[in-house]
Amino acid sequence: xxxxxxxxxxxxxxxxxxxxxxxxxxxxxxxxxxxxxxxxxxxxxxxxxxxxxxxxxxxxxxxxxxxxxxxxxxxxxxxxxxxxxxxxxxxxxxxxxxxxxxxxxxxxxxxxxxxxxxxxxxxxxxxxxxxxxxxxxxxxxxxxxxxxxxxxxxxxxxxxxxxxxxxxxxxxxxxxxxxxxxxxxxxxxxxxxxxxxxxxxxxxxxxxxxxxxxxxxxx
Numbered sequence: 001x002x003x004x005x006x007x008x009x010x011x012x013x014x015x016x017x018x019x020x021x022x023x024x025x026x027x028x029x030x031x032x033x034x035x036x037x038x039x040x041x042x043x044x045x046x047x048x049x050x051x052x053x054x055x056x057x058x059x060x061x062x063x064x065x066x067x068x069x070x071x072x073x074x075x076x077x078x079x080x081x082x083x084x085x086x087x088x089x090x091x092x093x094x095x096x097x098x099x100x101x102x103x104x105x106x107x108x109x110x111x112x113x114x115x116x117x118x119x120x121x122x123x124x125x126x127x128x129x130x131x132x133x134x135x136x137x138x139x140x141x142x143x144x145x146x147x148x149x150x151x152x153x154x155x156x157x158x159x160x161x162x163x164x165x166x167x168x169x170x171x172x173x174x175x176x177x178x179x180x181x182x183x184x185x186x187x188x189x190x191x192x193x194x195x196x197x198x199x200x201x202x203x204x205x206x207x208x209x210x211x212x213x214x215x216x217x218x219x
Contacts, residue, residue, distance in 0.1 A: 004050045007191060008084070018083045018110050019049065025109050026074065029102040035074030047195055052077030055133055055164050056084050057190045058201045063087035065154075065161075068129040070122045070147060071095075071137035075103040077166065081133065082107070082115045092117040093125060122146035130155045130206075135166040140178040144204065155206035162206035168198050181208040 001019050005011060011019070023044060029035060036048060055077055061067060065088050069078035072092040082090045092115065094100050100119045107115040123146050132147045147163060155161035167174075175182055187199040 001045050003046050015083050021110055025106045033098050033102050048076055049080050052080040054187050058185050061085045061088045065130040067131045070134040073099055077133050082112050090115050093120050095121050128152045130161050132163045139174055151206040163204040165202040167200050167202050180204050
């Protein structure tokens with residue numbers, strides 16, 4: 001976990017303890033449920049926990065805000081972000097029940113009272129949220145319609161609320177295909193490891209998403 005602590009030096013002792021425990025719990029669950037490829041477990045801290053936490057280099061979720069993590073799998077990026085933002089409410093969803101069971105168990109073990117988890121598809125979610133996060137579930141053109149109407153009025157009035165999507169590679173074609181107003185941040189600006197050379201955070205503002213959704217609905 002030293003790599004994560006190096007890039008997030010201001011973690012409290014409690015947060016450091018929670019990340020250490022998450023590492024332990026995640027490895028145990030991964031033996032039972034394939035949360036990540038078993039060949040990648042040696043890279044857990046860098047390629048999964050730090051990658052998830054990288055969103056915090058791009059946005060600071062305000063205390064009291066709400067975040068929806070779509071396609072969370074084994075709790076990524078939601079669980080690391082919930083440790084970083086203990087005063088923010090996170091709702092983690094996935095369509096695979098055994099993964100949600102693992103997430104619920106890990107959140108309970110870490111005493112993350114700001115985390116809830118549910119087996120459900122994004123299109124079926126009814127509550128609204130200030131932010132949406134996800135790790136490359138699918139192409140943006142497919143993903144964005146699932147969550148475009150899931151934002152609160154607070155998000156609609158903000159320039160910083162919206163979708164923070166972890167992606168990799170050249171996104172030029174994908175962004176053109178989506179037709180979305182988006183800002184791309186290179187994670188190599190923050191991290192020196194080779195893994196992050198092609199990794200990015202794509203931000204799609206909620207106010208643009210809602211406006212686009214309304215225009216689409218009016219057609």
